[in-house]
Amino acid sequence: MTKTYAALLRGINVSGHRKVPMAELRDVLEGLGHRDVRTYLQSGNAVFTTDAAASEETLTAGLEDAIESRFGFRVDCLVRGGDYLAAVADACPFPAAELEGKQLHAVYYSGPAAPERFASIDRDAYLPEEFALGDRVLYLYAPDGLGRSRLGEAVSRPAVVKGLVATARNWNTVLRLIEMTRED
Missing domain, CATH: 3.30.70 (Alpha-Beta Plaits)
Incomplete structure (x- = not known):
């Protein structure tokens, strides 16, 4: 079952520190097997789809580990399903x-x-x-x-x-x- 998620990265690309270029973030997410990866702005917002039956916490941990491996520093992330984001707005x-x-x-x-x-x-x-x-x-x-x-x-x-x-x-x-x- 395919599901769409948003990845929210905390505290990147602020005043030239902890740089995570969005093109490289897309590469990281695709490297994790996610598809339809898109980013929004330069402040750490990405959207992706996955068939993985993983929890938000598991997806978050995988992303945090992959970012640390790629960039050499840890970034706190939250992964939330599109249905959750819509419920928050509602x-x-x-x-x-x-x-x-x-x-x-x-x-x-x-x-x-x-x-x-x-x-x-x-x-x-x-x-x-x-x-x-x-x-x-x-x-x-x-x-x-x-x-x-x-x-x-x-x-x-x-x-x-x-x-x-x-x-x-x-x-x-x-x-x-x-x-x-x-x-x-």
Whole structure:
């Protein structure tokens, strides 16, 4: 059974560090036996199909190992099915259609983001910024963008995300990855 996935790489191609050219990332994914490999932007977004009956975690581990072998450094990755990405968008509690893509973000996690992790954050202190939790995702509304978001910093502190891989995508990228993973 063929399934389409998105691979989300964390922290690559930022300020010239941890360079992973997208053409080489496509080669890595194809080398793992995946097909229909496409990348989006230079920030570590790839889409592929596979017949492998592997879990997202197994696909993630294989990709992380292959990247380390190819580039000589480890990159945290998350692999998510297109159906999961669409469900995340459908469950968004913020009025995405009324916002600019840079104002709304999905922070994807490698595991459940239990509310207790965020209990120490005084939400009122960050208004008008807001966040809401979903299935292995945090929705972040940052009206001035992620780069200026104080709440974005608070929800990504090591004490909050300890033990989880987290990677954020703006809403434009979220929607584009859903479009790319749609199975016709």
